Amino acid sequence: MKDGPSAAVPEVMVYEPVCPLNLDATLSCGQLFRWKKREDTWEGVADSRFITIRQDCGSLYYTGCSEAFLISYLHLDCPHDAIVSGFSCDAHIMDAVRCTGGLRIVRQNPWECLISYICAQNANIPFITRMIENLCRAAGKPITAPDGVVRYAFPTPEALSTLTLEEIRGCTLGYRAPYVYKTAAAIAADPAWADRIREMPFEEARRALMVYPGIGPKVADCVLLFGFQKYESFPVDTWMRMIMHRLYGIGDPEKSFTPAEYERIRRFAQEHFGPYAGYAQEYLFAIRTSYADGKF
């Protein structure tokens, strides 16, 4: 027999997506840094809520958020098959789709996305994860989850901008600390920034993001894709550079990665893949090690 209030245990909700979803691929492909899989269940924090999701036989069993949030967050409100079939003339993308079909681009909070991808520069995923957790612990609101474990929301712009430069550096951000420090201050002083960028056409929004310190072409493209749902965005990282050279003969990974080289690869991809180029990028990125290992 158990003691303790059963009312504290959240009701598990069920949702059955009508279109393809690969939850494992979606939450582990590297677009997000705050989800962990324990047993069969994914646990994460999004917009100040602790959420669990388990996928079983196509059904989603979830706690901590509404169905509307789940659908929006996982981008289940879109014609996924139509996006994928738009790539049907490209054998490489279809290879990737066969491996991780149902991979979704999650609708991230633009602010969290912005800071996260500033941290992500020149780092690997475990390191990025630690930096972000440190920031959350330092300035994020504590959330007591039903399992009794305290997690932390991603700090608001106001909260993050109260930290000193040294406190941010203490979150193991290294040379990225001044970028986060200055960008947080700028955003905190300008609450309408996200609405403004959301309304801008792609290239203009891109330029507007690159005004913030620590945000270059790669980070801007990630934020436009993951934070602003501008799906024509095609972020080019060192992996994508290698892959695009190998599959399409674009660019040359032997030479130094100049801004001109970035533009060449990005323009080609946006033209070649079309308005959902970002989805092509995510599918290629999801199986990046296969290309490194010489498969495909």
Add this chain to the structure above:
DNA sequence: CACCAGGCCACAG
């Protein structure tokens, strides 16, 4: 101990 990881910035030519 080198070298690199989902780059950006300051500075030289």
Add this chain to the structure above:
DNA sequence: CTGTGGCCTGGT
């Protein structure tokens, strides 16, 4: 305008 080093930190 284009190209090259250096950079915090942590893992091979």
